[in-house]
Each structure stands twice: as structure tokens, then as C-alpha cells.
Amino acid sequence: MKSQQEVLRVSVETERELKLLRIKRILRREVGAWGFLLPHFFFFILFIAIPLIYGLTMSFYNWTLIGETRYVGLENYSRVWSDSRFWMAVKNTVIFAIISIPLVMGVALAYALLLSKKWYGRLWLMTAFVAPTFFSSVGVLTSWRWILGSHRAGLMNYYLTRLGILKEPISWFATSTRAWACIIGVTVWWIVGFSILLYIGALQRIPPEQYEAARIDGAGRWAQFWYITLPWMRNVLFFDVIRQVLLAFGLFDQVYFFTGGGPAGRTRTMVYYLYMVGFERQQLGRAAAISWYMFMIIFGFALINLFVLLKTVRAGAEG
Amino acid sequence: MTLTKRKILNLILSIVLWVFAAVWFVPIFWMFTTSLKQSTLATSEYPPQWIPKNPTLDNYRMIFAPASGISVLQGIKNSLLVAGASTFLGLVVAIPAAYALSRLRFKGRNAILWMYIAILAFPGIIFLIPQYFIIHRLGLMDTFWALILPGLGGTFGVFLLRQYMLGIPRELEDAAWIDGCSRLRFLLTIVIPYIKPAIFVLALMSFLGSWNSFLWPLLVLTSPNKYTLPIALVRFSAGWGDPYRGIGTLMAGAFVSVAPTILLFLIFHKYLLQGIYIGTVGKE
Numbered sequence: 138m139k140s141q142q143e144v145l146r147v148s149v150e151t152e153r154e155l156k157l158l159r160i161k162r163i164l165r166r167e168v169g170a171w172g173f174l175l176p177h178f179f180f181f182i183l184f185i186a187i188p189l190i191y192g193l194t195m196s197f198y199n200w201t202l203i204g205e206t207r208y209v210g211l212e213n214y215s216r217v218w219s220d221s222r223f224w225m226a227v228k229n230t231v232i233f234a235i236i237s238i239p240l241v242m243g244v245a246l247a248y249a250l251l252l253s254k255k256w257y258g259r260l261w262l263m264t265a266f267v268a269p270t271f272f273s274s275v276g277v278l279t280s281w282r283w284i285l286g287s288h289r290a291g292l293m294n295y296y297l298t299r300l301g302i303l304k305e306p307i308s309w310f311a312t313s314t315r316a317w318a319c320i321i322g323v324t325v326w327w328i329v330g331f332s333i334l335l336y337i338g339a340l341q342r343i344p345p346e347q348y349e350a351a352r353i354d355g356a357g358r359w360a361q362f363w364y365i366t367l368p369w370m371r372n373v374l375f376f377d378v379i380r381q382v383l384l385a386f387g388l389f390d391q392v393y394f395f396t397g398g399g400p401a402g403r404t405r406t407m408v409y410y411l412y413m414v415g416f417e418r419q420q421l422g423r424a425a426a427i428s429w430y431m432f433m434i435i436f437g438f439a440l441i442n443l444f445v446l447l448k449t450v451r452a453g454a455e456g
Numbered sequence: 457m458t459l460t461k462r463k464i465l466n467l468i469l470s471i472v473l474w475v476f477a478a479v480w481f482v483p484i485f486w487m488f489t490t491s492l493k494q495s496t497l498a499t500s501e502y503p504p505q506w507i508p509k510n511p512t513l514d515n516y517r518m519i520f521a522p523a524s525g526i527s528v529l530q531g532i533k534n535s536l537l538v539a540g541a542s543t544f545l546g547l548v549v550a551i552p553a554a555y556a557l558s559r560l561r562f563k564g565r566n567a568i569l570w571m572y573i574a575i576l577a578f579p580g581i582i583f584l585i586p587q588y589f590i591i592h593r594l595g596l597m598d599t600f601w602a603l604i605l606p607g608l609g610g611t612f613g614v615f616l617l618r619q620y621m622l623g624i625p626r627e628l629e630d631a632a633w634i635d636g637c638s639r640l641r642f643l644l645t646i647v648i649p650y651i652k653p654a655i656f657v658l659a660l661m662s663f664l665g666s667w668n669s670f671l672w673p674l675l676v677l678t679s680p681n682k683y684t685l686p687i688a689l690v691r692f693s694a695g696w697g698d699p700y701r702g703i704g705t706l707m708a709g710a711f712v713s714v715a716p717t718i719l720l721f722l723i724f725h726k727y728l729l730q731g732i733y734i735g736t737v738g739k740e
Contacts, residue, residue: 169639170562177553178568180609185575188586195586202592257470260725265477268721269484273668275686276714279693279706280487286700290502292486326480331732338733376736383579390670408581408671415585416675425585435579 192425200422213426223427225402226410227434233406234385237321241381242374245329249336250366270330274390281323282394285309310396313403320391320404328384332377339373340366386435407431484714491515491708499700515708526680528709531688538603538684539666546662547655549608554617555643559629572611584671591676602676603684607666613658616735620654621647657731660724664717685713 196214199207217223248266256262269277284292287308294306310316347365356364389408392398398405398413411431415424478485490498492511519528556562557569587606596602624647632642648655673684683691689709693702721728
């Protein structure tokens with residue numbers, strides 16, 4: 138009788154212990170997993186999540202680093218909205234994006250097709266076309282500014298006059314059209330390499346049988362490009378469009394080095410305008426409002442970005 | 457016969473491409489040539505000389521033993537320190553996070569994963585002003601921490617590493633599990649070697665990102681002895697009325713900022729080709 142009770146008690150106890158053990162194990166698993174995540178998550182909260190909320194709050198205040206902060210409601214937004222310089226900057230940036238994005242992607246595609254073939258000394262070709270994308274803005278842009286110097290021995294002036302394209306040396310950043318041509322040209326030269334890398338990666342993954350089959354069917358080079366190459370590159374092109382949009386709307390360094398926004402604000406971009414308001418005039422609240430306007434302008438593109446990433450993740454999960 | 461003919465044609469086309477690539481690379485060649493000239497000569501010579509008449513290393517001497525003011529050499533040291541620390545610490549926090557988000561199951565995992573991915577769609581400019589304020593609030597203005605810490609919260613690296621880690625076969629993990637291998641040991645001995653290419657790519661990208669970064673250090677650094685190389689170079693030439701006054705020295709500095717990148721590219725270009733594609737677009 139007694140012993141039976143004891144057995145019962147023991148079994149209840151062991152069951153309880155087992156339960157406790159199981160909870161402990163789950164807890165350890167959860168806590169352990171969080172332990173791996175936590176170091177990164179801490180910085181994510183501090184420097185990504187909080188700034189996101191902070192930025193929104195700041196945009197409703199007259200916010201400076203030293204002076205007193207004062208709630209101003211939508212004043213920052215309405216001030217920016219009625220500032221013609223802001224709209225000029227928006228227009229400039231949008232035009233830059235519309236011209237430079239297809240240009241960069243087109244040039245990158247041409248180079249990628251070229252570089253995915255076998256050449257002698259391919260490493261040199263890769264270095265020349267791809268490496269500049271990893272160069273510092275200061276290195277690249279000071280050199281280009283020197284080449285685009287307005288004196289007659291400036292490299293660009295010298296060769297173009299020698300070739301008879303120019304009659305006399307010109308000042309490259311004097312008119313807005315010319316300045317934009319320089320900014321766009323240098324941008325293509327500078328950033329095309331990253332896209333080339335992405336595209337070569339995609340081209341290498343197209344099974345060669347596809348082309349063989351197409352050749353047997355009598356498809357020409359163009360047909361092969363349209364019906365095999367492009368469809369196979371769809372994902373990478375989607376991804377790159379979004380990347381390019383974010384890059385184009387972030388245009389700053391080229392303007393800072395070449396024109397300082399001139400002539401007469403004609404090359405001022407959205408980021409440059411934000412830099413002027415936020416850091417040259419120390420109006421952080423208004424600059425935050427500008428950044429939210431920018432966010433809304435890029436939002437349409439950002440949605441597409443998310444969509445592409447979603448697909449990427451699925452592909453990654455399945456693959 | 458046709459084979460050799462083909463080879464010759466390929467060689468000729470290759471040479472055409474080499475020349476074209478050389479023209480494309482002119483800004484770097486011209487930078488280097490100018491850095492070997494006396495500044496006064498570089499601005500006055502006509503026609504421009506590709507091979508300097510009296511090549512001199514004075515400009516490099518100027519950089520490495522500055523007479524006064526802003527030291528480009530100090531800028532190089534600062535840039536190396538900041539880029540090295542950012543890269544190392546970035547990997548230290550991103551690798552375990554990517555591991556947790558790809559291989560471990562826990563409450564809230566999916567929510568965090570989607571949050572991390574959604575953040576990638578936000579333009580970086582949104583964070584500029586509030587990060588500036590937070591750095592100011594934390595009293596980190598004009599310190600190297602201001603350059604290192606904000607980048608640690610970025611989610612691109614975690615995303616890139618996760619894409620790679622998804623490719624680790626489940627059986628490998630099960631086998632390790634049965635052997636009583638702890639998750640930390642599994643991460644260190646199996647996951648990290650497996651995703652080495654991704655780590656190289658991420659390390660290279662974050663090193664160069666930090667080495668080249670311009671706007672952010674321009675905003676947060678104020679004392680000349682803390683300037684990173686890009687800022688030192690800009691400030692170095694900022695006071696000149698004539699932007700080409702010290703062009704030789706400026707080009708020497710620019711070349712010093714570009715040369716390590718060329719070297720890194722030559723060493724790692726194969727990893728870059730594979731890694732960037734898989735890390736962003738996925739395995740397929």
C-alpha cells in the first residue's frame with residue numbers, strides 16, 4: 138500500500154521533472170537563438186528602428202542641435218512644399234534618374250555580354266570596367282574634375298579640340314546641360330561595374346543547351362537575346378532596377394565635387410538640398426521633413442523593391 | 457586550320473578590347489601620371505604629357521611627411537582603422553544573426569526577418585538626420601565610434617549571409633546534432649567554413665564601403681587628426697583659391713586611396729563574381 142503510493146508519487150514527480158526539463162529545453166532553445174540574434178538586433182534597434190521613429194517625430198518640430206526644440210506641427214512640411222528650390226531639386230533628381238538608370242543598365246548589359254566570352258587577358262578587361270565601382274568618390278571625382286578642367290591642357294578639352302569636335306577649350310560645368318552631361322557620364326563610368334558583376338553572374342547561369350536548342354531551331358542572335366538571355370536575367374534586372382533607383386535618388390558626391398549645385402541651383406539634387414538645409418543651416422527638423430518627402434517619392438519604387446526581395450527570398454528558400 | 461584562324465581572330469579582338477579598356481581606365485592612369493609631376497608643371501604644360509619629363513616622388517613625400525596642416529598619412533591610418541573595425545565588428549554581429557534567422561527556430565523569427573528585409577527597401581537618406589542626432593545625443597560626435605556603430609545595425613549583410621546559409625544541407629546539421637555538437641560549435645566549425653565566399657564578399661564590400669564613405673564622415677568629424685582619407689583629401693584642397701594649385705599632391709592622395717582597392721579587386725575578383733550574385737539574387 139505504502140510502497141504503491143510512493144511509486145505513484147515518484148512517477149508524478151518524474152513527470153513534473155520531465156515537464157520542467159522540457160520547458161527548460163524550449164526556453165534554452167529560444168533564449169539561445171535570441172542570444173545569436175541579440176548583438177545585431179541591439180544595433181538594429183538603436184541605429185535603424187529608433188532613427189526611423191525619431192525622424193518622423195523630428196519632422197514635426199523646429200529641431201536644432203543647440204537651440205530649443207519647439208513643436209510646429211506641419212510647418213516644416215508646408216515650408217518645404219512651398220520652396221521652389223525643393224521642387225527644382227526634385228525635378229533635377231528625377232530627370233537624372235530617368236536618364237542615368239537605363240544608361241547604366243544598358244552599358245552594363247553590353248559589357249557583361251562582352252566579358253562573359255573568353256578573351257585573352259580577361260582579368261585586365263574586368264579590372265578596367267568593373268574595379269572603378271569600388272573606388273572612393275574622392276579618388277574618382279578629383280581625377281575626373283582634373284580631366285574636365287577648363288584650361289586648354291585639360292585632358293578632355295585637349296583631345297576634343299585635337300579631334301576637331303570642339304573649336305576651343307570650354308568650361309565643362311558652366312551650363313546646366315553640360316554639367317549634367319558630365320555628372321551622368323562620370324556616374325556611368327563609376328558605378329557600371331557592380332551591375333556588370335551581377336549580370337555576368339546571371340549570364341553564367343543560363344544553361345548552354347538553351348542556346349544550342351535555339352540555334353537548331355534557326356534562331357538568330359537577336360532572337361536568342363530576346364527569348365533566352367533576357368528572360369533568364371529577369372530577376373537580376375528587377376533587383377538592379379531597384380538598386381539603381383535608390384542610388385540615383387541618393388546622388389550627392391558628384392554634385393558636391395563638380396558643381397556645388399550650380400549653376401544657379403540647376404544641378405542641385407534632393408540629397409544636396411537636404412544637406413544644405415540640415416547641415417549648412419542646421420535645421421534638422423526641416424531636413425527630416427525633406428527626407429520624408431523623399432521617402433514618399435521613392436515609395437512607389439520601394440514597394441517594387443520589396444516585391445523583388447520577396448521573390449528573391451522565396452527563390453533562396455526553395456533553392 | 458579553322459581553329460588557329462579562330463584563335464588569331466580572338467587575339468585581334470582581344471587587343472582591340474585591351475585598348476578600349478585602357479581608354480576607359482584613363483582617369484586612373486592620368487591620376488598616377490599627374491601624381492609624378494610638380495604641381496606647377498602639371499598645370500602649365502601644353503600639350504599634356506603622358507610621360508612626365510622630370511618625374512618626381514615629391515608629391516608622395518608631401519603626403520607621407522606633411523609640412524603642415526592636414527595629414528593625408530594620418531587620414532590613411534584612420535581610414536584603415538575605421539574600415540577594419542567596421543568590417544570585423546560587422547561580421548561578428550551579422551554572422552550569428554544570419555545563423556539565427558536562417559537555421560534556428562524561435563518565437564518572433566519571421567516577424568524579425570520581414571522587418572529586416574523591409575528595411576532594405578528604405579532609402580538610406582531617411583536615417584541620415586536622426587542618426588546624426590542620435591550620435592550627437594550619445595556624445596559620439598567627432599569619434600571613430602560615430603563611423604563604426606551605425607553601420608552595425610544594417611541588415612544587408614545579414615540578408616546576404618542568410619541567403620548563403622539557406623544552402624547548407626539539413627543532413628549536415630542533423631549529423632552534427634546527433635554527435636552532440638552545440639549550436640555555437642556548429643556555427644564556428646561548419647557554417648562559417650561553408651559560407652566563406654559570402655564572408656569574403658561581405659567583408660570586402662563593407663571594408664570598401666567604409667574606406668570610400670564620404671557624406672557621413674564629412675558630417676560627424678570635425679577635428680583634423682580624426683579625418684578619414686576622403687575627408688583629409690577634400691579638406692586638404694579646400695582652402696585653395698585655384699583648385700589645381702596642388703594638383704600633383706592631390707592626385708598622389710587620390711591614387712593612394714584607389715591603389716589598395718585595385719589590389720583587393722585583383723585578389724578577390726573571383727569571389728566577387730560568385731558572391732554578389734548569390735548573395736543578392738539567390739542561388740538559382
